[in-house]
Amino acid sequence: MSTTQYGFYYDAGRCIGCRACVFACKDRNDNEAGESLYWRTVTTVESGTIPNLRLSNQSLSCNHCAKPACVAVCPSKALSKRSEDGIVVVDTSKCIGCKACGAACPYGVPQYGADGKMQKCDLCLDDVKHGHKTACDSACTGDALYAGPLNELARTWAKKSPVLLAGATHPSLLFPKPK
Amino acid sequence: MLPATTVFEGNDAGYYAQAGHAVVYSEKCIEPMYECRSDLDMWAAVAIRLGVGADFHSDWKDVDWMRETLKASSNSPQMGNLTLERLQKEKVVFIGPRPFIPFQEQVKQGKPFPTRSGRIELYSRTMEEKGLPPLPTYLDNFENPRHSAAKKYPLAICTPHSVAWLHSRSNNRWVNKLYPTDVFMNPTDAAQRKIKAGDNVRIFNDRGAIERKAKVSERVPAGVIAMHQGVWFKPGADGVDRGGGVNTLTIDTIDRVGGAATYNSVVVEVKKV
16 A cells, blocks of 8 residues: 555546547657557547437546556566555566456556557656656646546545545546536 | 747737727747747848849838838828837727727718618629629528439538648648548438448549548438548549548539638438448
């Protein structure tokens, strides 16, 4: 259990599905467009019919879970959860590309590169360590996505009564309490 | 491609008529950054190279052009005695009466309106002489679901702007992957044509054909398909566009009343490939 758990606050109600977060992440992390690898994805779901048509967006990278299934299942101890900030990271020198993490993650987060190794969101560790924002947080055009320590996010967004996403792995994802 | 300056890196003035007529000074905030040069700078350099530097006043800076332009328009009654110095001091100078109420002279002094009869014309003789309806009338001239062309091509196509790019620019390969120019089709129209989401389809009329994937969605009503505009035309050897350049299908004719483009009046058919 880490002292400060970092994670995300995401308000789907404000998200316009522009995918700026997707591009910013891909750009910052140098993911070649040739590989269809996205550390952050946005899914848009339609429901209803005109005039009651709804588009719902879901932006997702890694939930840096409190009880990460990927860490638990990794046979080579390539995956670990940092004690100082709860960010789940992969040590590619130890990764054997077995894809057990992909099977275990309830959110389909682990991605596998051309090298066969696992890769995923690391909450822009280099930037965050120097007090900067994550790529996705910086890029969001709709005031919908924020990254940082969960307790700080909860305080900033207190007026939205944020709740943690429920799940067996205890994802570090806050969202406004539904009315 | 040469880097030009932004509005912040030079002086200029604008004229705004929306809320009373005003001349607004757009003051330089910062020096040109990096190696950017203003349009004026670049044109002056071209003029010198072409040997017409003197005619172009290539030694004038932006404020010199503004000073001379205001001097040249000072004989117009509205501009009055507006000088560069006054504009630089006051930043916003309203010209003409305030509040600005249109047609005061016509209403109060009986001056004629700027029309042929000198009156406000609800019935337009100019239009009548052109063989067009003199009163506002809907003319169902171009392709639409009621047009005879719709028997062969029953679907109207609309061409919205994508959120992800600007006309023909910024649609790079990353954007194109996440925002492919698929054809939005209503489920009823798709089912009728045995088209499922993700199927390759051909969209066509007498002017051309495009092949893309179908996106079955409730976002378009039955009878209408949608394809985002701005995408580059990529014809194959068979002449069929596979880039999604929707202008392959649109009409080039302009409307005879106002000369407007008519690319929103187009009918097509879609078939599974």
